[in-house]
Amino acid sequence: MGGFLGKYFKFSGLAEYLHYKSFGKIEKEAKKECKINKNLPRFPFNHLKKGDIFITNSYLSNCDKVYHAITMTYPGTKSSLKIIDVLCDKILEL
Numbered sequence: 277m278g279g280f281l282g283k284y285f286k287f288s289g290l291a292e293y294l295h296y297k298s299f300g301k302i303e304k305e306a307k308k309e310c311k312i313n314k315n316l317p318r319f320p321f322n323h324l325k326k327g328d329i330f331i332t333n334s335y336l337s338n339c340d341k342v343y344h345a346i347t348m349t350y351p352g353t354k355s356s357l358k359i360i361d362v363l364c365d366k367i368l369e370l
Contacts, residue, residue: 283295283296283300297336298334302332302334305333309324310323326359327362327363328346329366330344345363345364347363
């Protein structure tokens with residue numbers, strides 16, 4: 277998301293907008309959800325894998341939840357339209 281500066285300055289993109297409007301609360305909750313153990317880094321010790329979905333609070337007035345879809349194994353790696361299509365179907369089933 278937007279990192280430290282993203283809490284105070286609005287950058288372009290959906291994730292950055294949500295980060296800005298929630299003052300970083302969504303990102304903090306998402307990082308916490310991804311950790312197995314608080315003493316281990318999120319990557320590569322992530323218990324969530326590509327194709328998983330988790331939900332956090334939105335901290336916004338016009339919606340209740342944010343659905344996070346894991347589309348890649350590690351940040352910055354490639355994803356595919358096939359996995360995104362599968363995840364969209366999973367989200368619609370929730």
